[in-house]
Amino acid sequence: MPRANASAPVDGAELQPIIETLWAVHGPQGWWPADTPFEVMIGAILTQNTSWQNVTRAIARLKSAALDTPEAIRDSPRPRLAEAIRPSGYFNVKAERLQAFCTWYLEVGGEPALRDWSTPAIRAALLGVKGVGPETADDILLYAFHRRCFVIDAYTRRLFGRLGLVTGTAPYETLRAHFETALADRPLPVWQELHALIVAHGKATCRVRPACGACALRPQCAVGRGMDIGETAGA
DNA sequence: ACCCAGGGTCATA
DNA sequence: TATGACCATGGG
Numbered sequence: 617m618p619r620a621n622a623s624a625p626v627d628g629a630e631l632q633p634i635i636e637t638l639w640a641v642h643g644p645q646g647w648w649p650a651d652t653p654f655e656v657m658i659g660a661i662l663t664q665n666t667s668w669q670n671v672t673r674a675i676a677r678l679k680s681a682a683l684d685t686p687e688a689i690r691d692s693p694r695p696r697l698a699e700a701i702r703p704s705g706y707f708n709v710k711a712e713r714l715q716a717f718c719t720w721y722l723e724v725g726g727e728p729a730l731r732d733w734s735t736p737a738i739r740a741a742l743l744g745v746k747g748v749g750p751e752t753a754d755d756i757l758l759y760a761f762h763r764r765c766f767v768i769d770a771y772t773r774r775l776f777g778r779l780g781l782v783t784g785t786a787p788y789e790t791l792r793a794h795f796e797t798a799l800a801d802r803p804l805p806v807w808q809e810l811h812a813l814i815v816a817h818g819k820a821t822c823r824v825r826p827a828c829g830a831c832a833l834r835p836q837c838a839v840g841r842g843m844d845i846g847e848t849a850g851a
Numbered sequence: 852a853c854c855c856a857g858g859g860t861c862a863t864a
Numbered sequence: 865t866a867t868g869a870c871c872a873t874g875g876g
Contacts, residue, residue, distance in 0.1 A: 664858040670874060671857090705873035709859085749859045769857050787865090815857055824855070855876085863868085 625794040626781050628801070634779070634833065635806070638813035641832045642820070645812035648759035650675075653727060654686065660755035661713050661747065662704040674704035686726065690718040713747025720745045735763040750788045758811065764804055766795040767811045771818030778822065778845060780838030 649668070650656045655675065662671045677700045678684050683692055698711035720741070724730060730738055738761060742753040750768070757765040768791045777784025782791055799807055821831045826839065834840035839847070 660857090663856090665856065666858085666872090667856045667874075669856090673874090703873060705856090706858090706871045707873080709871050713859085747859065751858060755857080767857080771857065811857090818857085853876105856874095859871095861868105861870090864866090 626776065626798045628798040630781060631795075631798045631810075634836070635810055635813070637832050638817055639809070642813050642816040645809060645816055647808060647812035647815075648755070650759075653760040655684070656760040657717065657721070657756050658684075658689075658714065660752045660760075661717060662701060662710060664706070664710070664752060666705050670703050670705060674701040677701065677703065686718040686721050689714050690722060709747070713745075716746045717748060730761065735761075735765065738763070739765065750792070754792070758808055762804055764796070764799070764807050766792055766799060766807060768792050768795070769811075769815070771815050771822070772811070774824075775814055775818055775822045778826065778837055778839040778847075779833065780843065780845060784845075 648656045648659070649672075650659050658678070659671055659675060662674050675684075678689075681696070681700045683689055683697060683700050689697060692715075694708075694711050694715065697714065698707040701707050701710055701714070704710060724741065733741075735757060739753055739757060742748050742756060743750065748756075754765040754767040757763040758767055768788050772795075773782075773784040773791070776782045776791075782794060799810070817833075821827045822833075828834055828837070828840045831837065831840060838845055
């Protein structure tokens with residue numbers, strides 16, 4: 617089985633034309649879709665393995681229930697919080713995660729205090745909160761704290777795995793290191809926009825069943841050129 | 852009636 | 865280290 621050069625790390629020179637193509641096709645995304653940094657953080661937890669549309673419902677319900685501040689979420693009876701976020705799915709699990717997060721957030725002094733923390737310090741602290749894993753932490757760092765952390769999500773694994781630039785199943789930290797090296801000399805907005813563009817492309821084109829016929833990246837894509845990268849799923 | 856969605860934790864080997 | 869079970873709603 618040809619592995620399509622799958623162990624090669626992402627390279628800045630290879631990344632640039634991909635960014636330009638995605639930008640040309642999907643346009644500026646303006647992520648993260650939220651009004652405040654705190655809302656970004658809540659949304660990052662609510663969107664775990666869940667469509668964003670369901671998350672917007674949950675956030676609207678949090679606002680109507682006056683559960684849109686860290687204090688209110690922390691102090692709410694858990695069943696009441698869970699009911700408010702019901703549309704996001706996993707509502708019992710996520711209610712516990714939101715409260716764990718808000719408890720931590722208030723303990724450390726919120727954004728005013730966290731602004732002065734180094735990126736690795738915030739990241740380590742976030743990962744210490746039960747229910748915050750690497751992707752959620754990097755969402756929060758990139759879009760709420762404006763730090764240059766690259767988010768590895770299912771869309772990123774799928775797209776770049778198919779492109780043949782990474783092994784899609786590689787450990788999170790391996791992929792993050794590859795992308796962060798490739799983006800090292802790029803400014804924050806490029807990091808934010810690239811992740812958003814990857815999601816847009818993953819929804820519109822590089823879906824589970826890919827629409828290669830309509831894909832602008834096809835010429836530079838291993839799957840688009842008909843290579844087998846080990847996705848057995850195709851029926 | 853499926854499959855999928857901007858994951859994470861915990862138990863098991 | 866690496867799988868698998870579990871969590872649960874709403875759209876295609």
